[in-house]
Amino acid sequence: MSEFIPPGTRFFALPSPFPMRRGGTLHGARLAYETWGTLNAARDNALLILPGLSPNAHAASNAGNPEPGWWEGMLGPGKPIDTGRWFVICVNPLGSCKGSTGAASPHPDDGEPYRLRFPDLSIEDGADAAAHLVRALGIERLDTVIGNSMGGMSALALLLRHPGIARRHVNISGSARSLPFSIAIRSLQREAIRLDPNWNEGRYDETRYPENGMRMARKLGVITYRSAMEWDGRFGRVKFEAECREDDPFGPEFEVERYLEGHARRFVRQFDPNSYLYLSRSMDWFDAADYAPGSVRGDGGDEDAKVIAALSTVRLEQALAIGVHTDILFPLQQQEQIAEGFRRGGTDSRFLPLPSPQGHDAFLVDLARFGPAVREFLEH
Template sequence: MTEFIPPGTLFHQLPAVLPMKRGDALRNGRVAYETWGTLNAARDNAILILTGLSPDAHAAANAGNQQPGWWEPMLGPGNPIDSDRWFVVCVNALGSCKGSTGPASINPATGEPYRLDFPALSLEDVADAAASVVSALGIERLACLIGNSMGGMCALAYLLRYPGSARSHINICGSACALPFSIAIRSLQREAIRLDPAWNQGRYDDDHYPEAGMRMARKLGVITYRSALEWDGRFGRVRLDSDRRADEDPFGLEFEVESYLEAHARRFVRRFDPNCYLYLSRSMDWFDMAEYAPDGRDVIAGLARIQVERALAIGVSTDILFPLQQQEQIADGLRAGGAEATFLPLPSPQGHDAFLVDIARFGPAVGDFLAST
C-alpha cells in the first residue's frame, strides 16, 4: 500500500469530520493541491482545476516542483490558462493515492491502511473536499471552474452543491452521468483487479500485489482513452521483430500495438493503488445529475439547477468513453438554467485523451473563453 506524492505538494486538512454522500463520514482527512500565479487583492482571479481519475495535483511546473506536469502546455505564464493573470489551484481527488486521503492512506483509528474500510466514495464527496480547499485559500467565488473527464463530473457536483461559487465553467470531455458503455468498461476493469488472487479482498502489499489485474484494467482503460483512428494511424498491423517476441508463449505479444499497451500498463500498475482505482472508478458510475431533478430522472432538469453565468462544454468527435452527446447535454442543461452556455465539438483524432495532447485545438478554445471571463 503506497501513496505517490509529487515533490512540492501542498496539503489542506479537511474538517475533523467530513460527512459523505452515502451516509458515512471521513475523519481527519486531507487534500493535496498545488497552485500557480498570485491571488489578487480582490480575490476574484482564481481558477480551480478538477482532474480525471489518475492525475495528481501537479498539472504544470511551479516554484515547488520544476518538473513538467500532466497539463504542462496548457498551464503557466503565457499559456492558455495564463498564470500571469490567474491564480490557479489544482486539487488531487479525494480517494486518490497522490496525496489526498484514500484507501491507501493510514486510518488514524487503526494505524493501518484504510483498504476497504475507506468510506463509500461519491464524486459529490470529491467536490466537497475541493470546495474546502478553495474556502481555506480565502476564495469566495471562482473566476472559472475547469473539470476534465472525471473532473468534469466533479465540477458539475461542485457547482450544484455550492450555488454561485463560480462565475464561469469549462467542462472538458466530461458528462452529467455515466453511460452504459462507460459503466461496462469500468466494471470489467474493476473485475480484472478483484479476480486477481493477489488482490485478496484489498489486503495486498508490495510483495503480494495484484499486478496482472491492474495491467488488464489499465489496458482496457487506455484502449478507450484513444480512438480507433489513432490506433490505426500509429500502429497499423505492424508486427514485432522476432527478437521482441516470446517464442515460448504461442499466444504472446505479436503486434506493436500489443507491445505498446503492455509497456504502458507496466508503467502504471505500481504507480496507482488498486483499491483507490476501485473506489474512484465506482464513484464515476454512481454519478447522475438526474438525481437532482424534481422527478429524479431528467438529466437536463438536474443540470438546470446549476447557477453559473457562462459555460463552455468541449468534446471530441472520436471520444467513445465520454461521447459528444454528453458534452452537448451539459451545455443544453446549463443553458436551461440560465447560463450563457456553448457546446464546442472538436475533430481531434486522439479520442478521450485529446485534451491532454491536442493542445493545438484545446488551447485556443480554453484561452479564448478565459480571455473573455
C-alpha cells in the same frame, strides 16, 4: 502499499469529521493540491482545476516542483491558462493515492492503510472537499472551474451542491452521468483487479501486489481513452521483430500489443488498486439527475430530461462544454447535453465539438485544438 505523492504537494486538512454522501465519515482527512500565480487583492481571479481519475495535483511545473506536470502545455505564464493572470488551484481527487486521503492512506485508529475500510466514495465527496479548500483559501467565488473527464463530473457536482461558487465553467470531455458502455468498461476493470489472487480482498502489499489485474485494468482503460482512428494511424498492423517476441504461441506480436503492455507496466506500481476501485465506482454512481427539481425527479419521466432540468438550476454567467467526435468513453452528446442544460437555465453556454482523432485523451495531447478554445473562453 504506499501513497504516491509528488514533491511540492501542499495539504489542506478537511473538517473532521468529514461526512461522506453515502454514509460513514473521515477523521483527520486531507486534500492534496498545488497552486500557480497570485491571488489578487479582490480575490476574484481564482481558477480551480478538477482532474480525472489518475492525475495528481501537479498539473504543471511550479516553484515547489520544477518537473513537467500532466497538463504542462496548457498551464503557465502566457499559456492558455495564463498564470500571469490567474491564480490556479489543482486538487488531487479525494479517494486518490497521490496525496489526498484514500484507501491507501493510514487509518487514524491504527496507522494501517484504510484498504476496504474506506467509506463508500462518491463524486460529490470530492466536490465537497474541493469547496472546503476554496473557501479556506479565502475565495468566496471562483472565476472559473475547469473539469476534465472525471473532473468534469466533479465540477458539475460542485456547481450543483455549492450554488454561486463559480462565475464560469469549462467542462472538458466530461459527463453528467455515466452511460452503459463506460459503466461496462469500468466494471470489467474492477473485475480484473478483484479476480487477481494477489488482490486478496484488498489486503496486498509490495511483495504480493495484484499486478496482473492492474495491467489488464489499465489496458482496458487505455483502449477506450484513444480512438480506433488513432490506433490505426499510429500502429497499423505492424509487427515487431521475431527475436523480440516471447516464447509463447499466443504471446504479443503486434506493435499495438507491445505499446499497451509497456503503458500498463508503467502504471501498475504507481497507483493503488483499492483507490482505483473506489474512484472507478464513484464515476458509475454519479448522476446529475439526482439534483433535478422534485417535480421532475419523481415523475418517472425521461432521464435525460431530468439531467437537463438539474443543470438548468445552476446559475453561471458563462459555460463551455468541449468534446471530441472520436471519444467513445464520454461521447460527444454528453458534452452537448451539459451545454444545453446550462443554456436552459439562462447561462451564456456554448458547446464546442472538436475533430481530434485522439479520443477521450485528446485534451491531454491535442493542445493545438484545446489550447485556443480554453484561451478564448478565459479571455472573453
